[in-house]
Amino acid sequence: MTHAEIEITAELVRDLLRDQHPDLADQPVRLGARGWDNQLWRVGDGLAVRLPWATQSADELLRKEHTWLPVLAPHLPLPVPVPQRLGEPSPQFPRPWIVTTWVPGTPADRAPADRAAEAADALAAFLTALHRPAPEHAPAGRGRGGPLAGHSEWVIEQLDAAAGLGLVPDPGAVRAVWEDAAAAPDWDGPALWLHGDLHPANVLTTDGTVSGVVDFGDLFAGDPAFDLASAWILLPDGAVDRFHAAYQPAPDAATLRRARGWAVGRALACILIGDAGVRGRPGGKPTWGPPGHAALRRLLATPR
Numbered sequence: 001m002t003h004a005e006i007e008i009t010a011e012l013v014r015d016l017l018r019d020q021h022p023d024l025a026d027q028p029v030r031l032g033a034r035g036w037d038n039q040l041w042r043v044g045d046g047l048a049v050r051l052p053w054a055t056q057s058a059d060e061l062l063r064k065e066h067t068w069l070p071v072l073a074p075h076l077p078l079p080v081p082v083p084q085r086l087g088e089p090s091p092q093f094p095r096p097w098i099v100t101t102w103v104p105g106t107p108a109d110r111a112p113a114d115r116a117a118e119a120a121d122a123l124a125a126f127l128t129a130l131h132r133p134a135p136e137h138a139p140a141g142r143g144r145g146g147p148l149a150g151h152s153e154w155v156i157e158q159l160d161a162a163a164g165l166g167l168v169p170d171p172g173a174v175r176a177v178w179e180d181a182a183a184a185p186d187w188d189g190p191a192l193w194l195h196g197d198l199h200p201a202n203v204l205t206t207d208g209t210v211s212g213v214v215d216f217g218d219l220f221a222g223d224p225a226f227d228l229a230s231a232w233i234l235l236p237d238g239a240v241d242r243f244h245a246a247y248q249p250a251p252d253a254a255t256l257r258r259a260r261g262w263a264v265g266r267a268l269a270c271i272l273i274g275d276a277g278v279r280g281r282p283g284g285k286p287t288w289g290p291p292g293h294a295a296l297r298r299l300l301a302t303p304r
Helices: 010-020 058-075 114-129 146-164 172-182 230-234 240-246 255-277 286-301
Strands: 029-034 038-043 047-052 083-087 097-101 193-194 204-206 209-213 218-223
Touching: 010 029, 010 038, 010 047, 010 209, 047 058, 058 083, 058 097, 058 114, 097 230, 114 209, 114 240, 146 172, 146 255, 172 255, 172 286, 230 240, 230 255, 230 286, 255 286
Parallel strands: none
Antiparallel strands: 029 038, 038 047, 047 097, 083 097, 193 218, 204 209
């Protein structure tokens, strides 16, 4: 992570608005969150400013959201941060930034969904609506999606690292799930719109169910199995089967096998990021560990 040399403050956000969108500059500004790529600052009650701060790729991701999310948002059944304005680089802040709608709720890593039926139905409805054929010029995943076999080295490295730290009780069983997934037939359908980053901090909950989805910077077109993996990560025990029954069209056996594989990779990443957070290491997030461990437990308990 390469943090911005310019400190992002409420005053800087207000100055940027005053310079390029003065009609918004008099509203209260307060920090909302700091993510991997961007900082989120609330503007009044209904808007937010997202500014890149930690990665060089964040500029491109913000522009991608600004281009595509307004097209997709009207068809989605859950609130998402719809871009309203684009901020261009300036002497004050030499990177692009965007103004979006504010999505209320609490990130699922801090408030996991616990109403199984409602959460499964909400996530299935969202992905059913999102997973539509994308145009030929839709963005590609930056190393995400595609055949699972090409990701085996990375997943096994993650598994070995987690097992070496004593974080995975049965690494052999986890490896078997991954190998079965990697051997599944590849997706041969049309490239579908995918969120591409449905980890627990990008899904919001309210009153125990899924109530919003944020951060579409990794939006791309590909195999729906990549997003379907989120069911094991985000939903409580007993909800995955209901999710699969509610999602349309019903995923075939090969797609579910691939989804399980992507879920293994995401769960291991959550476990390692969570452990780094517990140990106080840079980039660590202690709240990510529990959903990762729960996902592996569910994956190993689900018959293939």
